[in-house]
């Protein structure tokens with residue numbers, strides 16, 4: 143989704159801005175642009191297409207400005223075009239603005255401004271912002287140093303929806319203003335220079351010190367100072383947060399694509415996420431939660447709410463919590479939950495999972511459950527992200543920066559963290575015998591090497607990918623935990639290979655979808671639950687009889703049974719098997735996408751961080 147970059151310092155801004163945009167490319171976009179403060183006023187250079195194209199624009203090398211803002215746009219209002227690209231200027235060319243998010247009342251604001259003589263050059267919701275700033279600026283008769291901040295403040299009070307906004311103006315040629323509400327934006331603190339970005343990895347090579355803005359907080363930046371204000375323009379203090387991720391963690395490190403690198407990083411991501419949570423011969427360590435038995439016992443049900451892959455991780459969390467704690471758990475899609483008026487109250491624990499911590503639907507769902515009195519717990523990969531600041535409690539996966547749009551290491555890290563959380567709850571509640579708990583803990587600690595083993599399937603998977611990459615439809619089957627893996631495997635395939643795929647609980651097949659099975663159709667099954675082996679095998683036989691080409695991912699010793707390809711993975715506790723069984727399926731979607739010559743890391747129409755509804 144749209145990306146924002148800003149620079150204020152003593153170096154030429156334009157190369158830094160374009161470089162920053164290149165690092166945000168993975169978020170998904172269709173046009174790009176920059177604006178800098180030049181000696182003779184504001185310059186704006188933008189166009190539709192790739193960030194790389196900015197280098198070829200006439201005059202881009204002549205820009206001397208040391209302050210600038212930049213943007214990659216992912217079209218919402220108005221098609222991808224030069225006019226609709228950001229930055230946008232007001233009618234007097236005095237204010238340049240980039241914006242992420244959606245202004246829901248932009249039609250009313252546009253009408254108001256048109257009635258006041260303003261002309262619009264784009265179809266975007268954003269163009270109202272610089273013009274409103276100009277409107278309030280020119281109406282303000284006081285000429286003090288807060289005049290521009292007041293104009294931005296009045297503008298933001300008029301805006302309904304979500305926004306992260308950067309403003310530069312010819313009236314304050316040594317400053318930049320930023321403000322956010324429900325859209326991500328971080329400020330990187332440098333030495334005599336400061337940076338703005340939609341997310342941390344894009345500016346990690348410049349600084350590891352960040353300020354995080356809450357909703358309706360402003361920052362007024364100069365080269366060597368950052369001042370923070372609340373919505374009433376009272377000065378506020380903010381703590382700088384140091385981020386441990388290394389800049390090289392956000393590079394490809396010799397891999398052809400980020401996705402492949404992230405798939406292979408999973409043993410380490412799991413190791414880091416387990417961290418010190420499983421001390422030897424002691425209960426699980428969640429000192430960030432420190433829940434008592436009395437506190438946990440008050441929850442008569444739990445919700446796990448998330449989107450996409452994070453929701454699939456939640457399905458594994460449900461199985462673990464229900465099995466180990468005997469508390470009913472409902473998994474819900476955030477965009478449904480937020481409009482359903484869910485039945486929750488102070489006796490409900492709502493767990494929100496989001497790799498980015500910035501997904502608009504997940505944040506809105508979290509706010510709703512807080513308003514209804516539920517206790518909220520966020521699971522995120524990004525320190526200080528919006529959901530972690532909104533929730534009552536927060537725990538982190540430590541997967542490192544995930545750049546590829548298709549989530550891999552964040553998913554397996556979420557599944558492991560939810561399993562450890564379920565063990566922790568079970569220990570506090572005393573709901574499972576100690577031997578069972580230590581058996582699972584032992585299996586958790588063995589996971590990194592089992593993932594390493596599963597990664598060795600890459601060669602056979604590549605071979606299988608070559609055979610099926612031209613298929614139009616692929617089916618995924620599984621039961622129990624394996625159904626969750628089928629859902630995630632199917633989503634991966636759709637996302638990056640553009641092959642239509644469906645995941646079904648294997649027992650559901652005969653209730654309809656089996657009508658779609660014909661000669662040559664590929665059916666991929668996952669079998670890791672020993673109680674369900676026979677059942678799933680029977681379902682596979684049903685599709686083999688109808689001519690399907692079959693692949694089975696399993697940790698059981700299966701007879702070949704006319705199955706075309708069997709991929710063997712290491713055995714583990716059934717609750718943990720989704721972490722191992724997803725590996726060959728991630729590799730399969732990767733190799734199919736490569737075989738088709740597609741852009742693995744930046745699939746069409748998708749964004750890494752979905753910050754709008």
Ligand code: AGP
Pocket residue numbers: 449450451452495496497498499500501504547548549550637749750751752
């Ligand atoms: C995963 O491959 C997808 N790109 C997508 O489903 C993603 O998991 C979803 O948008 C949620 O993102 P989040 O974890 O950052 O909230």
